[in-house]
Amino acid sequence: MGIIVQKFGGSSVADAAGVKRVAQRIVNTKKQGHNVVVVVSAMGDTTDELIDLANEVSPLPPARELDMLLTAGERISMAVLSMAINDLGHDARSFTGSQAGVITDAEHGRAKIIDVSPGRIEAAISEGAIAIVAGFQGVSQTTKDITTLGRGGSDTTAVALAVALKADVCEIYSDVDGIFTADPRIEPRARKIPRISYEETLEMAAQGAKILHLRCVEYARRYNMPIHVRSSFSEKEGTWVVNAEDVAQESTDKENTVEEAIITGVAHDRSQAKITVVGVPDKVGEAAAIFRALADAAINLDMIVQNVSAATTGLTDISFTLPRTQGQVAMGALAKLQGEVGYDKVLYDDGVGKVSIVGAGMSSAPGISARFFESLSAAGVNIEMISTSEIRVSVVVAEPQVEAAVNAAHAAFGLGSDEVEAVVYGGTGR
Amino acid sequence: MGIIVQKFGGSSVADAAGVKRVAQRIVNTKKQGHNVVVVVSAMGDTTDELIDLANEVSPLPPARELDMLLTAGERISMAVLSMAINDLGHDARSFTGSQAGVITDAEHGRAKIIDVSPGRIEAAISEGAIAIVAGFQGVSQTTKDITTLGRGGSDTTAVALAVALKADVCEIYSDVDGIFTADPRIEPRARKIPRISYEETLEMAAQGAKILHLRCVEYARRYNMPIHVRSSFSEKEGTWVVNAEDVAQESTDKENTVEEAIITGVAHDRSQAKITVVGVPDKVGEAAAIFRALADAAINLDMIVQNVSAATTGLTDISFTLPRTQGQVAMGALAKLQGEVGYDKVLYDDGVGKVSIVGAGMSSAPGISARFFESLSAAGVNIEMISTSEIRVSVVVAEPQVEAAVNAAHAAFGLGSDEVEAVVYGGTGR
Structure with missing residues (x-):
């Protein structure tokens, strides 16, 4: 029986109703005949509230103590989620990062995972239980102190556990349906990408697409662990993040046109100066x-x-x-x-924005930059800076022109669907 | 350098201001040249809020998961308290029950401490740090799961740690000044008892005086660990709970009258039917x-x-x-x-109340019951039931007569101070 690791973020378990919904979803997966290991973040805004509390007593709290404090957040969510699953008649047991064998270095607040020894998790699932693991946290190999992996660390916990458990897939749930060819809020014709390579995902994330955290994708790439990015609010297939060969195979299977394979998506970033x-x-x-x-x-x-x-x-x-x-x-x-x-x-x-086109096929296809720049020019967008990588071309433009630039690039590379995709967002407004 | 264990309850650390006040108090003790180990409960109503959260997702949450959830409460308070002490320029490190070596049986929700191996605590204080330990929690020797000791377990944690560390004293802080000859809310002449034996404290607690938890006093008695019950809102000496010989010695030293030694206090209990x-x-x-x-x-x-x-x-x-x-x-x-x-x-x-007189000298002094019953009779209080032990006489009376019965007994045995004691209560209204 295969193992599926499922990771649920804080917005999916923001309140009791969310916890129950996620619990039902986990039970459904278990009923389909899989062993299920769940990684969960702190509920809703818990982490921010704990940081506020810390700042009330100390302007610069020691990192060791801040880690101890913040890990209370996942302790709450994992116990409550486990209760909700038990309430549905299935055995579930929660484990801290330390209990799950997530061994890190001693860098409080941004610890790196150096080993995962999930003996207790394996024991739990071999007894038929669903294991619920606290994301974002581990224990230092040298000091035995509790550590945190930094923001977004729960994604990394999930992938690392999936690798250690030899899971079939690591499913990362959020409130969006997957990874899109562009941000659906500014590009109404954005399509969900069915498959994308680790490398393209890294470039998209680095260029401002708020999808997966870099470390988690790097970890998955290193161990070739498939990630399935999907919504906890729908049963639809999301986006599979896999190695480049598997993406290419998929494209050949579907007899996609060459053009569609060249550019995978358009990312933008308004956070820079x-x-x-x-x-x-x-x-x-x-x-x-x-x-x-x-x-x-x-x-x-x-x-x-x-x-x-x-x-x-x-x-x-x-x-x-x-x-x-x-x-x-x-x-x-x-x-x-x-x-x-x-x-x-x-x-x-600081009135600038960055727009990037990302695609693994780019390096072997000539004229990509030219077509990108021409599309911007036709849309009246002035380019201030340019940089490129193997699979990416980025430009800096005036911030008010970011949206026009995304739309122009999206259309120029035929990324849009014929119809506007009905994007399902969750209730958190993110 | 001697070790002092200090335990602070949830009302003492209910908010950031309380945490800072307690931190200052701990630092003062450290500055006086003591090694300090602190046991802390969850902040304010945290435990109740976590129980409410559990009930939102499950009417009957599994005990293992409830323990995991509730222990998040002390994790928060201990980390925040440690931060506040660090902010005052002193090294402080927080430890979970498990890290502090509090080993229990596997009875979730009411685990018993079976061993304390405080190696990490000893290491911390030997390096000059103040150790902050989560009360109320431990780790099961057999299952390695997180356990809780039940309500009031933080007092027991403090005494058990004090015993294991061979501390000079275990100080239990709350929002009252110590143990009184009667509840000052209904007996304005109640006096603070300077010294009381373990046995009398047990009887007082069992008969309704809300002072210390039975288990903690039993633990202290078994290992002869002095407990100092005092207020976190004042610097006054509180009540020392010690063995009977030390109480007797103290009485002789002060040439107290025999009568004063016979009855130590009057307890009452309105929770029975x-x-x-x-x-x-x-x-x-x-x-x-x-x-x-x-x-x-x-x-x-x-x-x-x-x-x-x-x-x-x-x-x-x-x-x-x-x-x-x-x-x-x-x-x-x-x-x-x-x-x-x-x-x-x-x-x-269920319209009944119990009033008890407690005193170690009772067994060797004739006529105590008679004087007690006469005082009740003179106050017009009707006795419904009677029971006695070696050092206690209890009566059940109609609930509206409880206050009159306490006042009558308190006066009959000369327990009152000449002046009404200025009782210092904290801000929690308990």
Whole structure:
């Protein structure tokens, strides 16, 4: 009998009604003849409420104690979910991350899983029980202290457990039906993607699509664990995240056109800002000094563009994007540098957005960038910056033009369905 | 350097302000040169709220899962308290019952402590840290599942840890100043008792004085661990619960009068009901059948009185008291028995109260019962039932007369202070 790992997020178990609905869903899977292991996040806003409580007593709580506090959230949700399943007449047992054998390093707040020893989970399912495991948490191998994996860590818990248990699939439930060719809120013709590769999912996630967390997809890719992204509010098939060969096989099976395979989706991101350092002397070490200063300030840079220096002045401009939340810190770090580097000025712009096309077929298909840029041009969208990877082309545009850019790219690569897809959203408004 | 174990109840840490106040108090003790180990209950009404949540998803949640759920309460309070202490510049580390080495049997919801192996606590305090331990919880020796000790279990956790750590004292903090000669809410002249024996404390608690939980006092008595009952809202000395020899020594030191030593306090209890089975045939086995039926229904009987049978009828009446909450169940069990035993009728009365005088010196002092009953008579209080132990005399009276009975007994044995004691209560209104 195969094992299915199912992960339910906080919005799916936000209240007693949600817990009961999820419990019924889990029982249905069990009745279909599967061994079921469930990973659950804290109910609704519990984690935020616990953080608020911590801040009431201490402006900077110790990370060890914050982890101890936050793990109370999953302890509540897993016990309540287990009760609801038992109430439906099925044996269910809840386990903390530590009890489930989720062994991590000692980095509180962002611990990495270094081993999973799910002996108690295997024992529970071999006795016919449904195992409910707390997401997001583990226990340090060295200190034996309770750790958390950071936000989104429950997805990673689910994949790691699925790998350790040799599960058939890891199902990640949320309040949307799967991964779409674009955000359905701004692209009404967005289609649900039936299959997508790990690599494309990583690029989509990194470029702003709020689907799966990077770490969880990386973990699944490393161990080739299929992820099925689906909604806890419907029984529909969602999106399968699998390795590239399986996606290609599927496309051949369905005799999809080549064009459909080239671009998988359009992602956008409104969380970034752009900084331009104007008039940097084009000498060895100047750019290095700038990026060293930003690295020392722990700034997460995304796109970086350096123009060719003007022959007459020997000066160049360096632009980069970064999370808006880090804008102040970055500007401060650069200001301290003006004497050393001797640039003219620094420009800060948080009225930008990034739009990316992602597709595994892109690298072998010529003219993709051209078609993308032409579609933007036809829609009157001005490109401010460009960057590319093997399977992605990203542009920075003015924020008010993000929607037009997504629509244009979506249409240019034939991603839209003929009819507007009825997207089922849950009640949380997210 | 000696070890002090301090236990703070839920009302002391009901909110962030309470947590900070308690943190300061703990730090003060640490600064006085003690190693400090703290046991904490769940904040305020957390436990009740978690029980409500459980009942929302399941009318009868499995005990294992309920324990998992409820232990989230102390996890929150201990982490937050630890943060507050760290915020005051002192190293504090929180530990679950399991981490603190509280090993129990597998009786979920009412587990018994069978061993305490506080290796991690000893390591923490040897490094100069303050250890914060979750009360009320442990881990089963056999199943490795999380257990709870039942309501009031945090007191027992504190005493058990104090014993295992060979602490100098176990301080139990609440919102009252200590143990009083009577409930100050109905006896304005009640005095705080400076020292009281384990045995007297057990009798006071069993007879309705809401001070310490029986199990915790029994544990302390077995291992001769002094308990200091005091208020978290004041720095005053509270009540020391110690062995009888130490109480006697203290009395001799202070040259107290003999009379003061005879009766320690007056307890009262309004939670009981009285059932009278009228017209029971006075034959071998009739009473046994009644009490077997009640035992099978898990009724906790307290006082039992059987009158001499009337010579003319050969019938007798049997009365007993029991918790009001069990009244319906007991009446149902007795109704089923009428055919077998053949009694006349059963009377149920929940308008009763119990008043008890407790004192270790009682057994060697004649006339105590007489003085007690005379005082009640003089106050116009009618006695419905009487029972006695080595160090206690209890009477059942009509509930509206409980207060008058307490006042009369308190005065008759000279327990009152000359002035009305200024009792300091906390803000919780308990």
